[in-house]
Amino acid sequence: MRVLAEVHARDGYPVNWPDRPGEWLSRVPLLGSWVAELEGGLVGHVSLSQGGEGDLAPMLWSERNGATRGMTAVVSRLFVAPQARGHRIGGLLIGRAVEEARRHGLHPVLDVVASDAAAAALYERLGWELMATVDQQWSPHQTVAIRCYAAPS
Helix, strand or coil: CCCHHHHHHHHCCCCCCCCCEEEEEEEEEEEEEEEEEEEEEEEEEEEECCCCCCCCCHHHHHHCCCCHHHHEEEEEEHHHCCCCCCCCHHHHHHHHHHHHHHHHHCEEEEEECCCCHHHHHHHHHCCCCEEEEEEEEEEEEEEEEEEEEEECC
């Protein structure tokens, strides 16, 4: 959680700091979760889960492909410590989550806050397809633009 706190302080991710960061990182239904280490220290994290309430990318992908939302897996909770960037750790973590999704016969998708230009650039460099940018109501007083991506086939 120390690395997550560093990322939040520097980049504002997650946008809303969770009351229970440990629970936020391990939300269910989790298909897998991985960490990255560099020189013996924890420097990154990614999770893979079934789509839940409010996940837009599974819905968009399933509508486009004539499939059910259950045919997708959501890549989420991706972050890399600021001091460890530039080592391709984000790409390696995403690759591991994609590999696991495909092992389960699922298509990887993800949602990202539109203001997170660095994350969007990473996904696009890795060949992910932007399906749409959609406004999502996170609370009565917070509407956030979300970019929805699907992994390359």
